Amino acid sequence: MGWRVNQNSTEKPEQSPVKPDTGKVLLEELTRPPEPQKGGWWRSARRVLLVPALAILTGLIFGAILMVLTTEEVYQAFGRSFGEGMSLAGRTVVESYGAMFAGSLGDPGRIITALGSGEPAAIRRAFNPFLESLVNATPYIFAGLAVALGFRSGLFNIGVEGQLFVGATASAFVGYAIKGLPGIIHMPLALLAGAVAGGVWGFIPGWLKAKTGAHEVINTIMLNWIAFRLTEYLLSGPMSRPDSGGLPITPLIEKSAEIPQFFQSPIRLHLGFFMALAVAWFIHWLLFKTTIGFEMRTVGANPHGARYAGMNITRSTVLAMTISGALAGVAGAVQVLAVNRSMAIGLSPGYGFDSIALALLGNSTPIGVVLSSILFGVLRNGATRMMVVSQIPIDIVSIIQALILAFVAAPAIIRTIYRIKIPKEAEQAVFVGSWGGK
Numbered sequence: 001m002g003w004r005v006n007q008n009s010t011e012k013p014e015q016s017p018v019k020p021d022t023g024k025v026l027l028e029e030l031t032r033p034p035e036p037q038k039g040g041w042w043r044s045a046r047r048v049l050l051v052p053a054l055a056i057l058t059g060l061i062f063g064a065i066l067m068v069l070t071t072e073e074v075y076q077a078f079g080r081s082f083g084e085g086m087s088l089a090g091r092t093v094v095e096s097y098g099a100m101f102a103g104s105l106g107d108p109g110r111i112i113t114a115l116g117s118g119e120p121a122a123i124r125r126a127f128n129p130f131l132e133s134l135v136n137a138t139p140y141i142f143a144g145l146a147v148a149l150g151f152r153s154g155l156f157n158i159g160v161e162g163q164l165f166v167g168a169t170a171s172a173f174v175g176y177a178i179k180g181l182p183g184i185i186h187m188p189l190a191l192l193a194g195a196v197a198g199g200v201w202g203f204i205p206g207w208l209k210a211k212t213g214a215h216e217v218i219n220t221i222m223l224n225w226i227a228f229r230l231t232e233y234l235l236s237g238p239m240s241r242p243d244s245g246g247l248p249i250t251p252l253i254e255k256s257a258e259i260p261q262f263f264q265s266p267i268r269l270h271l272g273f274f275m276a277l278a279v280a281w282f283i284h285w286l287l288f289k290t291t292i293g294f295e296m297r298t299v300g301a302n303p304h305g306a307r308y309a310g311m312n313i314t315r316s317t318v319l320a321m322t323i324s325g326a327l328a329g330v331a332g333a334v335q336v337l338a339v340n341r342s343m344a345i346g347l348s349p350g351y352g353f354d355s356i357a358l359a360l361l362g363n364s365t366p367i368g369v370v371l372s373s374i375l376f377g378v379l380r381n382g383a384t385r386m387m388v389v390s391q392i393p394i395d396i397v398s399i400i401q402a403l404i405l406a407f408v409a410a411p412a413i414i415r416t417i418y419r420i421k422i423p424k425e426a427e428q429a430v431f432v433g434s435w436g437g438k
Helices: 022-031 040-069 072-080 082-105 108-117 120-152 160-177 183-212 216-236 271-289 291-301 303-308 313-340 351-361 366-390 395-409 411-418
Strands: none
Touching: 040 082, 040 366, 040 395, 040 411, 072 082, 082 120, 082 366, 108 120, 120 160, 120 271, 120 291, 120 313, 120 351, 120 366, 160 183, 160 216, 160 313, 160 351, 183 216, 183 313, 271 291, 271 313, 271 366, 291 303, 291 313, 303 313, 313 351, 351 366, 351 395, 366 395, 395 411
16 A cells, blocks of 8 residues: 655645754854953963862872871871870871972072072072972973873874883984984984884874774774883894893983083983973964864864864874874983983883873863973972971872872862852853764
8 A cells, every 4th residue: 555645735745844964063163253251361261270270289188188097106196195196197298298399399498598699509409399390390291292182183192101112212213323413403303203203103093093993092002012012122132232231221322412401410401391381382383273273173073073074084183193192202202312311111100191191180281281290290209308208108199199180080079079160161061072982
């Protein structure tokens, strides 16, 4: 039994409502000029920084509680009297954090005395703890930018540690194997070698992601292990230092390949820190001021909308992973050329993995990555002095970093604790993509 259609009927068939095109809506939202914010830049900065700042404060508070709970003397003091226990707990926290920040930012009394003396050497020594924190923050900045750029492009680059290793190895090889070049050529050439090696290590999972759909998380994890074992083979064999006694370490790089330091030893502040700031500015310009950056962010937000707009998803994906890998490679290269002067297995204490936390803490923005990297540099540099002065295990600092990251990654907890209202624009936000999702 079939249906007959009355062709002479003048009644118009019902039309289903037209659904808006997702890609067109996305492009309109991305290209819409920002509405003027009430309260100016101060309110905007407060909205962006308030929750991370409270997350840091909350992490420090929980870290203080952990210090008290793991100090045996505090329990003994509570056994004698409640007041004595509370007093010792307070002194433990104040001394521990005081030692940590004095060891990472400098002792205020010593700084004032040095400034009053007017002696350049004394002033440099007084400010050296802070300068050393900047040295520790430098590889974090490069590595954090690598992860943040991937996040902005919809990619989860968990292979920064491996890319850092291959970049450092390539940079060390160029640094010690090529001789007779002037510094103005040798040092940039060694940096370029690190960037190219890291870029190649990032290109591989980017190309696999774009061409075959292979997930970049799996590929970068596997490439990490390949990088570790390859580096170990090279350092123990073809690139091994002749007088190392079998230790996996390369020869020292040539003086012409070294990134210059500004002061004499033991002050290690070097040009690489300011290079990291320049690269952070460049990544901000690339992501938010150029067509290429707009395409990468659009592909990361919604690849279907990007395809509707005629964007080349394959190119954007491969380019984003390649640049991310190059940044990681430069992180390793700078550490070799400016600090270690050679490549060894213990070059990185986990910069690549910590960079994931840095990108999250910095909200995947270059300025946020720089600030969070300096924070991690301060915490890492002050840990040793805190351990020596207060007998607090250095692992406590790692726990504090983990707590800070946990609170930043869960802003709802911070908003609930401090009763902060969710901004209207955050309520209306729509997340159309995920890490590496298509």
